[in-house]
Amino acid sequence: MNNNIKVKEKTFLLLIGILPFLPISSQLSTTFTGIMIFLFVLIFTLLSLKLLETHIEKKNKEGFVIIISIFFLLLLRIFLMAIGLDIVKKIGVYYSLIGVNCFILFLYENSVNTKIKIKMILKRLSISFFILIIISFIREILGTGKLNLLFRFGECRIGGIVDFNFIISIFSSSDRITFGLPLFILPAGGFFLTGLIMAIYQYLNIKKANKN
């Protein structure tokens, strides 16, 4: 019984890192972009918190994290727009929601642990992001019939070519005819796939817990 509760808790912790990115997981390129943005904001926010921990009162920590994460999110947006990369437009409204997820994660960690350990958060997030990439890979390949690693974000003004175009067609070699299962592109497919993968994860954890 205790093992089952621990497994359910583990699954829930994993889902905190996966579910906020589910809307952008229908394409592998947008998933990678979202993960990079999230990690940038999260790492810099937590580092700032670590550096200024002694100067901030405990009751003001949450407010501080909110302000700092918004600051880094804005900074990143201004920087990307300044060098001409269109990432913010590509992701749309989910860009700001990634910032919101940063402090939701912080609030959860703060309520559960007395001290926030960056390494532990990143370790747990790495498993979540690995599963998220698998979900995104399956969704794109089964949903559209091809894997389109088109990382074209625009013409970069500081002299680089930000255009990586690599397409693998799975069901058809022709660009005109594609076979896919549109269910996986729709939100319902995302939910089903995530549920199935979480069931596999829980099965493996239960097996491991029963062995011990």
Added chain:
Amino acid sequence: MNYFDILISASIINNYVLVKMIGITPFISSSKNLLSSFYMGLSVLIVLTISSLISYPLYKFFEIGLGIKYLDLLFAVLINLIVFKIFSKLIERHFPALYNTIGIYFPIILFNSVLFGAFFELINKKANILEALFYSVGSGFGYMLALILLSFLKLSIDENKLPQCFRGAPFILICTGVISMLFQLMRGVVSLILL
């Protein structure tokens, strides 16, 4: 576009959880039973409506009056925080039974991505105040409807009869997928009727 269309569009056609997939984490963690789902959905509706009506005109004033466009996230967070604090204090004082029922979910409501998503969507749509009101009421109602439907579905299936690996979050996610498919179907039908 008339206001009824905005209401139906926000609640069914562009449902935040089931179509846009925003606010899934609090959605799956709060659907414990029918009554608490209803109260949770109602709280989100009230907080969303009030905070949108305050934050959106204020943002417009700063955007048009002072030309500051990049503070949308700051506005969304600060106004939601203030509205939520006032709302929770009022509920605690005047409806203590209700507060005890959904008190543990209040932190979830506070940073529910639906609140922020609706605000950013209003900025993109460049809506007026009345449209913002109907849009936020529709979004909140859609969230509440989705929560209640999920609770109904969970009540009708005995989780103990499922394999162990499917109990908990996987089962809830699959149920959410089923309801999402239903909303996709309704989306097509409602769009036809509105057109």
